[in-house]
Amino acid sequence: MKLLILAGLLAVCLAQKPTPCKSPPFLTGALTISTQNKNLFAYAKYKYDSIGQRFWLREVGKLMKKNFSYEVLLLFKEATMYEINRQNRTCTKRPLKGDSNPMVIPKDASLLGQVTLSKSSGPGKGVRINTWTGDLPNKAGKYLSQITEVSCIPVSSLFRTKNFGWMALSFNNNAIKIVKPAQLDPPSYCQDVEVKAGDEEPVDFTSLFQKL
Numbered sequence: 001m002k003l004l005i006l007a008g009l010l011a012v013c014l015a016q017k018p019t020p021c022k023s024p025p026f027l028t029g030a031l032t033i034s035t036q037n038k039n040l041f042a043y044a045k046y047k048y049d050s051i052g053q054r055f056w057l058r059e060v061g062k063l064m065k066k067n068f069s070y071e072v073l074l075l076f077k078e079a080t081m082y083e084i085n086r087q088n089r090t091c092t093k094r095p096l097k098g099d100s101n102p103m104v105i106p107k108d109a110s111l112l113g114q115v116t117l118s119k120s121s122g123p124g125k126g127v128r129i130n131t132w133t134g135d136l137p138n139k140a141g142k143y144l145s146q147i148t149e150v151s152c153i154p155v156s157s158l159f160r161t162k163n164f165g166w167m168a169l170s171f172n173n174n175a176i177k178i179v180k181p182a183q184l185d186p187p188s189y190c191q192d193v194e195v196k197a198g199d200e201e202p203v204d205f206t207s208l209f210q211k212l
Helices: 002-016
Strands: 024-036 040-050 055-062 065-076 080-085 090-095 108-117 129-134 143-147 155-163 165-175
Touching: none
Parallel strands: none
Antiparallel strands: 024 040, 024 165, 040 055, 055 065, 065 080, 080 090, 108 129, 129 143, 143 155, 155 165
């Protein structure tokens, strides 16, 4: 009888252990990007399709004390990135590392801890946030991501990079919807664009800003 009780308690504990979650089908919001060495700061609006693994960003900011504006479409399933200039109707195409999606918590991530944000101390109140950590693909650095346990909404992420040190992403105004979903598709003038010579080396999310 005691063995059955212990087995039952063990099953409950294992069932309650958090596992990396999957984002909602669609997310829209904003984020800020900053780096430890202060060489990059940007504010961006984003749209994300977790089913098609499509991530759109339009941002403004400063890189090495120079102002920039940037629109980029990352198609992780196709391992392709498009830099888009809608005013000039031009497009630059580059290969993308398909396993570098910043919106995905890898299955081998380690749970670092949990916190609950709440105005009340009552049980079941507040928002529980899980913190995950692990290695970037190909041992390119480390990451640390905070995401809500319910609905899997991103809160913040840290990426350890060679050129910037720690890169911090802070998400806000997240909504589980997509407005103007056409922005998640390459514009018509991007369809026949080829990768430029010298740009054959695939970029990932943390390195694409170095090519601005």
